[in-house]
Amino acid sequence: MAALLAQLLLTGLATGAIYALVAIGFSLLWQGSQVVNFAQGDFVTLPAFVMLGVMGYGLPLWVAMPVALLVSLLVLGVLFRRVLVQPMLRHGVMPLVIATMALSIFMENAMKNVASAEAYPFPGLSGGIDLGPLFLDWQSAVTLLSAVLAVLALHLFLSRTRTGRAIQATAQNPAVARLLGINVDRMILITFLINAALVTLAAVLISPAYLVKFNNGEAIGLTAFCAAIIGGFNQVRGAVAGGLLLGVTETFAATFGPDQYRAAVPMVLLIVFVLFRPQGLLGRREERRV
Amino acid sequence: MIGPDAPTVLEARDLVRSFGAVRAVDGISFAVREGEILGVIGPNGSGKSTLFNCLLGQLLPSAGQVLLDGRDVTGMRPAALNRLGVSRTFQLLQVFPQLSVRDNLILAGQEHVGSRIARLFGSPDAGLGAAADRMLGLFRLEALAAEMAASLSYGQQKLLDAAIAFMAGPRLVLLDEPAGGVNPTLLAGFRERLRAMNTEAGATFVVIEHNMEFVMSLCTRVICIAQGKIIANGAPAAVRADPAVIEAYLGD
Numbered sequence: 001m002a003a004l005l006a007q008l009l010l011t012g013l014a015t016g017a018i019y020a021l022v023a024i025g026f027s028l029l030w031q032g033s034q035v036v037n038f039a040q041g042d043f044v045t046l047p048a049f050v051m052l053g054v055m056g057y058g059l060p061l062w063v064a065m066p067v068a069l070l071v072s073l074l075v076l077g078v079l080f081r082r083v084l085v086q087p088m089l090r091h092g093v094m095p096l097v098i099a100t101m102a103l104s105i106f107m108e109n110a111m112k113n114v115a116s117a118e119a120y121p122f123p124g125l126s127g128g129i130d131l132g133p134l135f136l137d138w139q140s141a142v143t144l145l146s147a148v149l150a151v152l153a154l155h156l157f158l159s160r161t162r163t164g165r166a167i168q169a170t171a172q173n174p175a176v177a178r179l180l181g182i183n184v185d186r187m188i189l190i191t192f193l194i195n196a197a198l199v200t201l202a203a204v205l206i207s208p209a210y211l212v213k214f215n216n217g218e219a220i221g222l223t224a225f226c227a228a229i230i231g232g233f234n235q236v237r238g239a240v241a242g243g244l245l246l247g248v249t250e251t252f253a254a255t256f257g258p259d260q261y262r263a264a265v266p267m268v269l270l271i272v273f274v275l276f277r278p279q280g281l282l283g284r285r286e287e288r289r290v
Numbered sequence: 291m292i293g294p295d296a297p298t299v300l301e302a303r304d305l306v307r308s309f310g311a312v313r314a315v316d317g318i319s320f321a322v323r324e325g326e327i328l329g330v331i332g333p334n335g336s337g338k339s340t341l342f343n344c345l346l347g348q349l350l351p352s353a354g355q356v357l358l359d360g361r362d363v364t365g366m367r368p369a370a371l372n373r374l375g376v377s378r379t380f381q382l383l384q385v386f387p388q389l390s391v392r393d394n395l396i397l398a399g400q401e402h403v404g405s406r407i408a409r410l411f412g413s414p415d416a417g418l419g420a421a422a423d424r425m426l427g428l429f430r431l432e433a434l435a436a437e438m439a440a441s442l443s444y445g446q447q448k449l450l451d452a453a454i455a456f457m458a459g460p461r462l463v464l465l466d467e468p469a470g471g472v473n474p475t476l477l478a479g480f481r482e483r484l485r486a487m488n489t490e491a492g493a494t495f496v497v498i499e500h501n502m503e504f505v506m507s508l509c510t511r512v513i514c515i516a517q518g519k520i521i522a523n524g525a526p527a528a529v530r531a532d533p534a535v536i537e538a539y540l541g542d
Contacts, residue, residue, distance in 0.1 A: 168389055179384075
């Protein structure tokens, strides 16, 4: 029993680590420029399809990954900000929320038109290592490790570098940041680029298990959204905690409860948190004056 | 004393700023000489903060000119003025709440040092660690260096706000009600800090303040503004004794 629990915990953490990556991007966009991106899940699907497309030409995954990263930085980073966020944000947060919902529908249907509704297999790592009663599969191990490294690198970047400090300042008080000579516009662009890189990494890690399908983003996006809120919407480490908590809870619920309720887990947890701890696990209260 | 031959740092020429039919700043002219501590007093709503905003490029004046070292800087962006050595504090606090006190200070100086390459790859404290520590010492904030700015008391945040304004090594600092809400003990030390920055670092100040005792003990010259116009300009004692100032602002 203990071995099973440990095994489930490991699987749950690996899944949760991917949710965490997507949720961090989600909360960075919110902090950097008040974008609630309901297309975030589809942001994970797009680079997965790009990689499949490149591999379709007989090229290996390690060539496909940088291509997908480049496309993500350009389309999900620069273009997303220029074409959708900048023109819409002037009209307030809500219109932009609706716009990202529309973007989600658009992306899913565009991907369906190009790639059909089929679920495509994606190369992953097979095999693993026996650790006594525990079986550590390479895919989970690499997933956990790369997610941890990515989060660590991001944390160091935000807290220990000049640019990171300037990004934090921009999120906390853009007017004064501008006054101090910080290029606020560039800092916001950098958060969009970080998000594009995070979703690309998430695509590489999640696709072997979930396959690649045009509407995969619905579940991933919703889970990441819940993870970000549960962890505390205004904190990067909150998104990590929320993602891990959801991954583990979901895995346990799917093993010990009826499988069809697996998808309901994030929403149930979200409701519980909104009712009893609205600032999330690690978040701080935000005040809004009306 | 500031001699009459000290060069003029900042000059306002016939500044006007209207909001609709209201002329919040109505033809104000004055000059600040290097090394001066100029106090700006006047009733609430008399146009003091609007004047500051015009001087610092946060509001475009409706008419008139702002000159820095004799050069026309009217309407220049605040960040550009900041690079020319002008900084300010705000009546309402403007620190970064979720950064440490020390990071707040480093942030204020980091856009002024180093090349583009150094900014990308340079050391995290941007070579400003020593300057930040010196400022922490000057403003007696050493013990709070690692605290989040949000956890400081209001008075301490005011000190941090002022320290931020000094981090870029400015020649001219505009302080908007620095003494407001600061307790008397902190305030005495604060006044000494400002005086030290004035005599040692040679910084020039323009200070908006309601605390008359603070103004009288700190400033070398005072102007009084009422209804967008200067009604008195001179030595602190002379301005305080001016009948027009007493009627418009001080009362009996």
